[in-house]
Amino acid sequence: MNLGDLMKDYEIYSTMKVPKNSKIILRLDGRKFHSLARALKLSKPYDDRFYKIIANVCIDIFNQFSPKFIYAFSDEISILLDEIPFSARVEKINSVFSSIASSSFTYHLLNDYSSEFNLDKLSDNDRNIVFPISFDSRIIPIDDESIAKYFKWRQDEAWRNCINGYGIWALKKEYGTKEANEKIKGLNSNEIHDLLFERGINLNDIDTWKKRGIGIYKKSWEIEGFNPVKGEKTVSTRSEVYVDYELEIFNREFFNNLK
Template sequence: MKDYEIYSNLQVPKGSNIILRLDGRKFHTLAKTLNLEKPYDSNFAKLMIEVCKDLFNEFSPKFIYTFSDEINILLSEIPFSNRVEKIDSVFASLASSSITKHLNDFFDLDEIPLISFDSRIIPIPFNDINTYFKWRQDEAWRNCMNAYGIWVLKKDYSSKIANEKIKGLKSSDIHNLLFDKGINLNNLPVWEKRGIGFYKKNKKIKGFNPKTNSDTISYRNYLFTDCNLEMFSKDFFKTINLKHD
């Protein structure tokens, strides 16, 4: 019967750089259940931060980037003998269990809804990693503009008409619409515009060596949550020490 498991040995090519992209399944329904604030809910962002921390602590990737209900994971090592089925299923299930675990830390629910993520593997050349994350960050910015645009339009129009109107607006039109309502997109929290990043940083540790009777300095890695991301560039990824293994 093992022969029927025709995809079980499908593997990512050895030596590949891979990104896993997780997306929340039916999170528009979850948003209604949680009664999320519009256009952005800080508690939901905090919830996603906890999920990303759990993923980072479990698998020690090079970098994680999240916005909305999307999580992008750049792996430092490919686990599970490179098996595609195993990687996709375990990462998606861990994210699902993590968000369920932390849900009531931020939302008061009598009954926990069923929550799931899907997962896809993206093999990518090292030199295109910056391009990929820049693409996703551009999407985060578009989401931000549209979220605020539709939020403002719904104050004057029905949901159906507001959605129709936002589709016909250019970025400059949304800027002007919001500015007329007293909203300057430049003044929004950075995490709303650019998403949130997770990576390792060095922390200086001061100590004392009793044998030499002198102060000592050492450095320790720790997981840093960056809610004030700069625009992604090659220089950014050099700064976080993203090296080609």
């Protein structure tokens, strides 16, 4: 046995694979994005620029792998795959998807928003916090019956983030950060709703994507034309990658209708 073959024996996880004939959800999470948010001075409670970057990351992933559906909120991205790449190798899937997300986020931050975030004026300390940008990745095997439940679970978490984010943001206007965080602890959703309403903030009026996240999927539509040779109308189908900022509350029918 040569040295190369001997060393490959140490790669004990390289043959680990996703179960055959299964769907998977790949969940990516930004690493240390709370620190990144502080270094970039992201607007609170939501920064439109940040979410546009996340949307572009999702589009880049979609264009590479044509998943069934991608859902994102905060720095979390869930990718539904029914065709599993890389011969279903776990190491390969996790490493490639997380690296694409990291490089895509870096690319769009530097090329689309460098001046808006004043990246050239970052202190050395903040630059070390922001770069390198990285995502971690985990694989979740899932059956058809559980897909809607999974995404509803994550969408509920997006809603909780929204309520808490607005609650802390509102209280920080009146109190210090530590006191605002203490006051929000233990409050249920209705109590935070009331707290915000007393301060002129109605969560029913804020953007849907802040409450429910964003979805990326293929959207199709029909185009009518005319065939001059046959002298008759024609109908063709077009499709494109669509970013949905007005998601409905997830249910099984939503996922049954995905192309």
